[in-house]
Amino acid sequence: MSVTILLPTALRRYAAESDVLRVEGRTVREALAHLVEHYPDLGHHLFTEDGRLRHFVNVYVNDEDVRYLQDLETPLKEGDEITIVPSVAGGRGGPSSDGSDLSEIARRAEQLQLSPEEILRYSRHLIMPEVTLEGQRRLKAARVLIVGAGGLGSPLALYLAAAGVGHLGIVDFDVVDFTNLQRQVLYTTHDVGRPKLQTAKERLHAINPHIEIETYETRLTSANARDILKEYDVIVDGTDNFPTRYLVNDACVLLGKPNVYGSIFRFEGQASVFYARQGPCYRCLYPEPPPPGLVPSCAEGGVLGVLPGIIGAIQANETIKLILGQGEPLIGRLMLFDAWRMQVRMVKVRKDPQCPICGEHPTIRELIDYEEFCGVEPEPVLAEELEITPRELKRRLDRGERLFLLDVREPHEWQIAHLPGATLIPMNRIPACLHELPTTDEIVVYCKTGGRSAQVLRFLYNAGFRRIKNLKGGINRWAIEVDPSVPRY
């Protein structure tokens, strides 16, 4: 293909003062190679020794940055125009914003030594030419914050501690629960009931006593996010809700920190690195959160236990590459992982020039109210007369009252356990089955923990039903307070 290459002024003198050159090539790589063949001095300015484009050289084919196409393998058509555009940057210098730049890790690493025990411990890293002693010192100098010590946070923390990341911060306010043990491999049965961070710290120190662990037993909010995040070099997002994801993203953009992202749902996972200085941020990919209630949490939708293990380990891998400054991190790329079909897809993500926080004309300069942004409204409280506790229900049933027990869960939940004499009508079938409900007997609606049944209750009330009650705490609370032989789940 015959294409034209436009050179920036600074490079013209290496091409006999021409700024528009005609070359041949089927791909960008071939076209540039053709150019460099005629003008070898250009090669030195455009490429590194190992043939990669220098980071401050941008290549556009017509109007597109080749990074968002197929890089140097981008195919060319007859008459295409390749423009080489310099990256222009600099500044007064000194510590950038709140203190940390990834290059500062290297500077801190120079001051550090590894003890003989550490050298033995990390020997499998040290013998790799991509890591070496210098790389291990970088890991030791690095400060990484893990937001969330749950499904993703567990493998993350375990592998980063094992790898020798010198300072690990972990944010979580939760307590270990039986339902966590299916996937949150930081915790054991012994730990149920304890605050997660207490166990995490013990377990991680047992793996690696040479690292420092700082715990933040608090909810991350717009009020504390900047203060907590600013102390760290890399932030890893292991959260499980949209408001916190947007909060972490925005704080990272404003502070100039990379945000190593991972998310899971049932058997699908995603991972990427959002580093606004070099590529897109979370908002460039997802400018708006989904409507509340559309994407269920793990408690509602379920998750294959091993999936966060896979994605969390990938996040740890990305974090280590960022610290070492080696390998190719997922900046500008989104990995889509399907554990069920065992398929991995990579999708390019562009930086959105209109992005309200990291774009060319940003409108967001402060952290906002993320609950509001995500449309999370506090649940309106049900009137007392419309609620019944498990104990009350038991008393009334024992007295022989005729009550219609309406179970609104899914069939597979019914199979785990259900109340004797109940009728199953899953929640989304209720509108079509109103005629099946009694108009004279009192209806007691229940689900797993009382959330879905409360929604159904409101629906029934609006449909004109008045002899209705919601079972507070659902069948789970019935199992605790009335009948322990009923399994909780």
Next chain:
Amino acid sequence: MIRLTIEQLEAIKRYGERAYPEEGCGVLLGWVDGEMKVVQEIRPTPNVRRDSPHNRYAIAPQELLRLEREARVRGREVLGFFHSHPDAEARPSSDDLEHAWPWYSYLIVSVRAAVSESVHSWVLREDRSRFDQEEILIG
């Protein structure tokens, strides 16, 4: 050597003052006359280093592409760039050195407490070891 008019120099200073306490930046367009760069236009651009704008600047490549194309049509070229150093000297830093391209003129204006002081021009040495100060000709 780089030639600017008094008005152009004043414009650069004002952009620096307006951007304070952040770094302002932009592109210098004009033409080359032998060894002299003759500036015809000063085009400010947004500083896309939103994470650290008080001591870092960057110009979006798409923006530069656009300006370069526009300039080409009018027979002009990119001669260099300007940026401001809030509360610091108009001398290049190690960050300036790390990102610099040869040949271009890098004009730096120091702005202290929102008032501009001096403007100096710098050109990167071929071996990338340092900048050499470039003479600014007014006229």
